[in-house]
């Protein structure tokens with residue numbers, strides 16, 4: 304067995320598991336409080352990813368786009384609850400369930416109409432290039448080339464695409480485009496400038512032997528954070544985005560845990576989940592607490608959507624919510640539906656099962672890797688058979 | 704004007720009407736008791752007052768405001784709370800958290816802390832069990848917790864639905880003493896009881912209910928001697 308591959312797969316599994324866990328808490332919280340399987344939750348995750356890439360595309364820094372998208376999704380979650388589910392609060396549960404499927408389809412189609420049916424990449428978080436003179440005369444004319452290049456780019460500063468900064472850095476030229484610029488546009492601008500610069504140089508010094516090299520720079524997230532030395536085998540390089548995703552996921556989970564366990568609002572949430580009439584007798588505004596539950600769950604899903612985009616770098620499309628939605632729902636059931644810690648655990652377990660089965664088992668059995676979902680659900684069925692309340696679910700019989 | 708007035712209240716579940724025109728009032732500072740056989744509609748009456756059961760006809764007035772079919776949380780905000788039948792504790796919250804939920808609407812942290820101390824003095828058992836899940840308490844302890852939780856709201860009007868149910872006689876005595884003490888401190892009580900004798904002993908006035916109607920009412924001291932009440936509710940010949 305290839306050790307480096309295994310380590311890579313474990314990292315992959317934990318990252319994916321964290322993303323599932325972030326989605327699963329939304330399912331479990333909503334189920335806990337109104338006993339609704341919110342099938343539209345996967346679509347909130349999808350909308351979160353879209354809000355994220357659109358905000359970044361519009362020039363918003365990543366660390367602002369993340370909370371903004373979470374807020375937008377929180378609002379969307381509350382809107383869905385108010386418009387679609389609240390009127391059905393006293394209706395049979397099946398009515399709300401069917402409505403949830405309807406909302407899911409509605410959001411998918413809305414996203415398709417608004418943002419087209421094709422998948423989008425995650426925006427380049429650092430659209431910057433380093434330009435180096437090359438060729439026989441690079442020593443002699445390099446300086447001149449770079450200043451002409453800088454002037455040429457300066458003329459195109461207003462774009463499109465807009466250039467944020469042009470800097471000289473020890474013998475090279477650093478060009479930063481505005482956030483949201485895609486590489487095609489950036490490279491086109493560079494190519495046009497280069498052509499103009501080289502032509503001008505040729506005119507000034509006939510027969511000059513000079514070229515340029517444009518190197519695309521990585522965002523800090525894509526640079527290696529550390530390298531795991533595994534002895535004789537290939538070392539594993541971990542990029543910054545992985546610890547970032549892990550840290551953010553853990554932070555959000557801790558925040559959620561504190562909120563639910565320690566704050567008055569969290570206690571009110573748990574009280575509503577147990578008995579809404581009695582909660583109302585305490586003066587708790589039950590509808591408001593339910594709306595807050597949707598808001599929190601949706602914000603977590605939005606974070607998950609953005610993390611997914613950041614991690615994969617692509618795959619943002621109107622259908623992206625379906626599969627993770629179903630798996631996260633399974634994760635919530637696996638952990639014990641209604642139990643927040645259970646959802647976290649279930650998400651990580653299913654992430655690991657899915658990745659490991661894709662990487663090893665399906666191959667070994669000689670079947671398609673799409674069967675990895677079957678493995679995830681197989682584990683779910685097994686656990687539910689052995690422990691119907693899920694991994695961390697309490698036995699439902701309450702002492703009177 | 705009375706603190707609470709029910710005027711010709713009709714209410715029920717779905718199409719089935721359970722209350723067929725209830726007239727009842729409670730003046731400030733009174734203990735009013737509502738007695739009646741099983742299924743007479745006592746719990747339904749309390750829940751109709753609190754907005755938990757829909758009123759189809761008639762009005763409820765509290766503190767001079769008509770609150771018929773208001774959302775429960777708004778009624779509670781006006782200064783009324785209920786110790787519901789069957790305790791209805793939040794079983795997976797701790798005893799302390801249950802008490803905190805009782806004080807949900809209160810903003811005076813200091814006052815809440817003092818009242819928490821006060822209910823722990825009333826029910827020392829609760830202090831010992833403060834960190835335990837309410838669902839793991841014994842029946843009697845749960846009843847204490849339910850009463851303590853309602854006290855945490857510092858209501859002006861407290862509705863109690865069979866607070867003595869399932870308690871040992873000594874504890875019943877203790878709870879009735881606490882109710883009298885509360886009343887002496889200014890809380891108006893509307894008390895539903897199976898234990899009619901004790902209820903009538905501490906009450907100022909009483910109503911007797913039968914199949915959704917008030918069939919008798921008057922000062923508790925008089926009803927306790929009424930032959931019909933004695934035979935039907937006090938188990939005497």
Ligand SMILES: Nc1ncnc2c1ncn2[C@@H]1O[C@H](COP(=O)(O)OP(=O)(O)OP(=O)(O)O)[C@@H](O)[C@H]1O
Pocket residue numbers: 716721739740741742743744745746747748788
């Ligand atoms: N949730 C409900 N749905 C339908 N009918 C109900 C419901 N709750 C009570 N009832 C009916 O309403 C009538 C009055 O019930 P209620 O609980 O008010 O009686 P009660 O006087 O409190 O009785 P008890 O002394 O046994 O507590 C009963 O006939 C009961 O069957």
Ligand SMILES: [Mg+2]
Pocket residue numbers: 745746747788864
């Ligand atoms: Mg009753």
